[in-house]
Every structure is written in structure tokens, then in C-alpha cells.
Amino acid sequence: MSSYALFLGCTIPARQPNYELSARKALARLGIELIDLPNMTCCAPPPVQSIDLEASLSVAAYNICLAEEADLNLITLCTGCFESLAMANAVLKADKHLKTKINNVLSHVGKEFEGSKEVKHYLQVLVEDVGLEQIKKTVSKSLSNLKVAAFYGCHALRPSELLRFDDPERPRILDDLIKVLGADSIDYRNKLKCCGGLLRGYSDDLALDLTREKLSNTSEAGADCIVTLCPFCFIALDIGQLQVRSKFNDVYEMPIVHYSELLSLALGTAPKELALEAHKIKIDKIISKIT
Amino acid sequence: MSKIGRREYHFVKIKSANVDELVSEIRSATGKMNLPEGYSVRIFKDPIVCCGVFPNEVTVEISGSKETAIKDLDKIIVSKIIKVCEENNLEHHSLGPLDIV
Amino acid sequence: MKTLKEERNIGLAFSNEVASRLGGETVTSCYQCGTCASSCPVAKITPLFNPREVIKLVLLGEREEVLSGDAIWLCCSCYNCQERCPQKVEIADVIYTLRNIALMEGYVPDIYSDFASALINHGRLAKVSMFVEKKRSVYGLPLLTATGVEPLRKILSAIGFKELQQKKE
Numbered sequence: 001m002s003s004y005a006l007f008l009g010c011t012i013p014a015r016q017p018n019y020e021l022s023a024r025k026a027l028a029r030l031g032i033e034l035i036d037l038p039n040m041t042c043c044a045p046p047p048v049q050s051i052d053l054e055a056s057l058s059v060a061a062y063n064i065c066l067a068e069e070a071d072l073n074l075i076t077l078c079t080g081c082f083e084s085l086a087m088a089n090a091v092l093k094a095d096k097h098l099k100t101k102i103n104n105v106l107s108h109v110g111k112e113f114e115g116s117k118e119v120k121h122y123l124q125v126l127v128e129d130v131g132l133e134q135i136k137k138t139v140s141k142s143l144s145n146l147k148v149a150a151f152y153g154c155h156a157l158r159p160s161e162l163l164r165f166d167d168p169e170r171p172r173i174l175d176d177l178i179k180v181l182g183a184d185s186i187d188y189r190n191k192l193k194c195c196g197g198l199l200r201g202y203s204d205d206l207a208l209d210l211t212r213e214k215l216s217n218t219s220e221a222g223a224d225c226i227v228t229l230c231p232f233c234f235i236a237l238d239i240g241q242l243q244v245r246s247k248f249n250d251v252y253e254m255p256i257v258h259y260s261e262l263l264s265l266a267l268g269t270a271p272k273e274l275a276l277e278a279h280k281i282k283i284d285k286i287i288s289k290i291t
Numbered sequence: 292m293s294k295i296g297r298r299e300y301h302f303v304k305i306k307s308a309n310v311d312e313l314v315s316e317i318r319s320a321t322g323k324m325n326l327p328e329g330y331s332v333r334i335f336k337d338p339i340v341c342c343g344v345f346p347n348e349v350t351v352e353i354s355g356s357k358e359t360a361i362k363d364l365d366k367i368i369v370s371k372i373i374k375v376c377e378e379n380n381l382e383h384h385s386l387g388p389l390d391i392v
Numbered sequence: 393m394k395t396l397k398e399e400r401n402i403g404l405a406f407s408n409e410v411a412s413r414l415g416g417e418t419v420t421s422c423y424q425c426g427t428c429a430s431s432c433p434v435a436k437i438t439p440l441f442n443p444r445e446v447i448k449l450v451l452l453g454e455r456e457e458v459l460s461g462d463a464i465w466l467c468c469s470c471y472n473c474q475e476r477c478p479q480k481v482e483i484a485d486v487i488y489t490l491r492n493i494a495l496m497e498g499y500v501p502d503i504y505s506d507f508a509s510a511l512i513n514h515g516r517l518a519k520v521s522m523f524v525e526k527k528r529s530v531y532g533l534p535l536l537t538a539t540g541v542e543p544l545r546k547i548l549s550a551i552g553f554k555e556l557q558q559k560k561e
Contacts, residue, residue, distance in 0.1 A: 011341040014518035017531050024533070039540035041515045045342050046469045047507040048517075050491040053415045055551045062540070062547060080342055098414075108550040109543040158471035168475055194433045194470035201344030201503040202465050209437050210468075232342045239345075242301065242385065275531050277388075295523045339510050341517045344503055352523055392526040
């Protein structure tokens with residue numbers, strides 16, 4: 001059994017029990033052990049990097065130290081957390097001068113970054129540790145009636161040299177993981193384009209334009225739902241739909257679903273065990289399509 | 292054991308900055324309420340979500356020992372908030388469900 | 393009247409400043425090809441932001457305009473530009489560096505004060521209220537482990553992270 005230190009970040013435990021619950025259940029079912037370490041903090045995502053890059057690197061490195069001390073690799077659900085931690089891990093492993101500088105900061109809390117562990121996103125763990133074939137065998141409810149618009153988001157894919165998650169221009173991992181559940185991962189216009197989430201709070205208008213474009217393109221392609229990896233993409237597209245409706249009078253009724261939720265349902269978990277109330281746009285029509 | 296009832300109010304056509312003013316108005320409207328002993332009401336804006344800002348939202352949490360009392364208080368607060376919205380010409384606000392744990 | 397050399401040195405000061413900071417090291421490699429601008433989802437929908445323009449202004453020494461302007465806050469951090477830059481300019485990181493400098497100089501968008509306070513007060517950016525804790529146990533989720541607020545504060549103070557102040561006009 002593979003064991004990982006679970007890094008939840010900020011948003012998932014506070015706002016998205018649907019993501020956490022479905023991921024814990026699905027990963028356990030597939031033989032991945034998740035260990036909750038104490039004293040973790042925020043991963044230092046873009047808003048913190050915008051304030052101070054050195055602080056962000058230090059905070060990310062601090063969290064990696066906790067995993068190093070527990071002799072565990074880290075697994076994340078949120079792709080934003082993945083980028084923050086995996087980027088810090090890669091940069092500090094490669095740059096001795098920077099590593100010394102950050103370790104000086106970490107010495108104030110009695111930690112030292114060694115670079116002995118890996119940071120993985122759960123999709124990578126699913127493919128590398130469990131394998132597509134094994135997942136296929138474990139599926140008990142076919143999603144063959146489902147047309148899924150896979151949305152990778154930005155932060156799992158780029159900067160690809162540091163993250164090494166998948167091909168940044170033609171990624172496949174999420175599409176493969178959707179197909180293995182029996183569903184159809186459809187093509188749609190500007191599939192890899194940003195959802196605009198990070199513009200929120202500074203320019204809600206521009207953020208909504210990008211969100212609307214994503215909803216329009218997936219809808220046009222006939223998607224039954226959009227599958228997400230990032231809690232912020234989820235929020236931008238889920239509750240963002242209500243804002244798009246209010247501003248533009250466009251009604252999409254497009255269910256937004258995290259991959260782990262689809263996975264959990266395909267593995268046979270009952271919908272009522274998955275905290276689906278967290279969805280502002282109800283996903284009942286997806287549930288009814290799952291035999 | 293205390294129960295907590297939570298309801299989220301979403302304001303889709305308001306600027307983030309004005310949500311602060313709205314929270315103050317709602318607080319003063321509800322501050323005048325006579326709460327039964329052992330019950331308290333928290334009203335807050337809780338916008339920060341890791342990479343940015345959650346759409347404009349005000350959250351009301353009512354704590355107390357009886358579910359029925361919490362529901363009654365919630366009804367009163369909902370009507371006060373709707374009144375504040377009408378006074379401020381705020382359209383397009385939506386209510387989440389009342390969730391009690 | 394300034395000599396040509398003096399003018400050039402004044403122009404270079406800002407790009408040198410940026411290049412000397414963490415994240416800004418690669419800014420001077422830019423040769424203004426525009427690949428970043430054509431990859432940028434924000435530039436496509438508004439003239440208010442263009443990554444090539446931002447780098448150009450840095451290289452031309454327009455410090456005040458860059459730091460006090462809206463443009464640097466309109467990057468959505470998608471990293472398309474950095475991914476595709478033929479010169480390997482770390483454009484998204486340069487923009488973070490510019491934001492770092494802007495915040496130190498007092499150009500603080502409102503939400504960044506909120507981010508900074510949330511981080512310092514709670515160790516996480518999203519608060520977890522009593523309701524959320526209780527709801528977790530209803531769902532069968534494990535209790536949240538303690539957040540490392542103290543270590544976080546020590547790290548931030550070791551770097552000299554200060555509460556952000558609005559620039560006084």
C-alpha cells in the first residue's frame with residue numbers, strides 16, 4: 001500500500017467537503033493511504049507569492065519539511081497547492097544557494113529542507129501507483145452515458161519544466177482517467193484556457209468574461225459536465241455561473257464536478273455519502289446518467 | 292450541546308467593497324433583536340479563498356441549544372436582510388439553505 | 393542636460409533592480425518578440441494588460457508607471473507566457489516580483505491587506521469556523537489537525553514580512 005502525507009491546503013477543508021470526502025474515499029478504495037500531519041499551513045499560492053516570493057518559498061518548504069520528517073511523500077488534491085509545493089521542491093533541489101538562503105529562514109522554526117521527498121498530485125498517484133488498468137477493474141458503475149469536458153486548469157500543467165505533470169500543450173492524464181471510468185472525454189474549444197478565477201477581487205468583470213467563455217465552449221460541444229482539479233476553478237465555474245446568469249442572462253445549468261467525485265461515483269459510492277450539497281449548480285442529471 | 296445554524300447570502304450585483312457596508316447595516320439591524328438567553332448571532336463576510344476572493348457573500352451563524360429557536364431567529368434575520376437589501380436597491384441576491392449542525 | 397550615458401544608466405536602474413530580486417532574474421533576456429502577449433488570455437480580452445508591454449516598461453525604466461498602475465494586478469497567473477517564452481524569461485515570476493516591490497512601496501490593492509491578515513491571523517487563507525468543524529464530523533471527515541500558525545508567524549517575521557499599509561496620498 002502506498003502512503004502519502006495529505007496536503008489539503010486552505011479552501012478544500014473550509015469550503016469543499018465534496019472534494020475532500022470523494023478523494024479520501026476513492027483513494028482508500030484504490031489502496032492509497034492518506035496520513036494527516038499536524039502543523040501544516042497554507043501552501044503559499046499566488047496571492048502570497050504576490051506579497052513576497054521569499055516568504056512563499058519558505059512557507060512551501062516548511063510544509064515539505066513536515067513530510068520529510070515523517071518520511072513520506074506529499075500528495076495534494078488542489079492543483080494550486082501542487083504547483084506551489086512542487087515548484088518550491090524543484091527549485092530548492094536545483095539551486096544550492098537559494099536552498100541555503102531558505103534554510104536560514106527555516107532555522108528559526110527548527111526545520112531544514114533536505115530535498116529528500118516528492119510532491120505529487122493525486123492524478124499522478126492514481127496513474128503511477130494504482131494504474132489505469134486497476135482503476136478500470138475497480139469501476140462498478142459505468143459512466144458510459146456521460147460526455148465530460150475535462151478542464152485541467154493552469155497550475156498542474158505549467159511551468160512544465162518544474163512540475164513535470166504532463167505535456168503542457170497536449171496533456172492526456174485527466175482525459176485517460178476519465179475514459180477509464182467509461183465516460184467520453186470530449187474535445188472543446190480552448191480546452192486549456194484559464195478560467196479567469198485569479199482575477200476575482202481585482203477585476204470581477206474580466207474574470208466573468210473568461211468564465212463565461214469556458215461555460216459557452218463546453219456547452220456548445222455538448223458536455224454533460226465540466227470536470228475540475230482545482231477548487232478555485234470549481235468555484236469560478238460553479239457559483240460563477242450564477243453571476244454569469246445575473247450579468248449576461250445566459251443560463252447554462254452546467255454541473256461542475258471534481259474528478260475525485262466522478263471517480264468515487266464510478267467506484268460505487270452512493271451519492272448521499274458525498275456531500276454533494278456543496279455544489280451550487282446541482283448535479284442531479286449527472287447522477288441519473290450513472291447506471 | 293450547542294447547535295449552529297448557518298445560512299449564506301449571495302449578492303451577485305454588488306462590489307466587494309460595499310459588502311462591508313452591507314455587513315454593518317445588517318449587524319445594526321439584527322443587533323436590536325432580543326435574543327433568548329444562550330443564543331448568539333454571528334454575521335460576517337468570509338470572502339477569502341486561497342487564490343482569490345469568493346463571490347460576494349455574507350454568512351450568518353446562529354448558535355444556541357434548540358433547533359426550533361434557531362429556525363425562528365433565522366426567519367427574522369432573513370426578513371431583516373431582505374429589508375436592508377430593498378432599502379439599498381440591491382437586486383439579485385440569493386439565499387443559501389439553512390444548515391443546522 | 394544629461395549625457396547619453398547618464399540617461400542609459402537611469403533607464404537601466406529599474407531592470408537591474410528587478411533582476412537582482414528573487415523571481416526577476418531573467419527579465420533582461422527579453423527581446424520583445426510578443427509570444428507572451430499572444431498566449432495571454434487576459435491580453436486577449438482587455439487592452440489594460442499585456443505581458444510584453446509590462447516587460448518593455450521595466451526595461452525602459454518606467455518604474456513609477458509599472459508599480460502604481462493596474463496592469464501588474466491583472467495577470468491571472470496562468471503561466472502560459474513563461475511556458476512559451478523562447479528566451480526563457482520567467483514572465484509570471486517577474487510579475488510577482490513587480491507586485492512584491494509595489495506592495496512594499498505602499499501600492500496595496502484592498503484584497504491583499506485581507507490576504508496578509510488572514511495568513512498572519514489564521515495560518516490559512518480560508519477561515520474554518522466552528523460550524524465547518526462540526527459539519528466535518530457529520531460528513532465523517534477527520535478532525536482538522538492543528539494549523540502551524542506559530543511556525544508560520546516566525547517564518548514571516550524572520551523575513552521581515554510586514555502588515556501592508558495603504559499608500560498615503
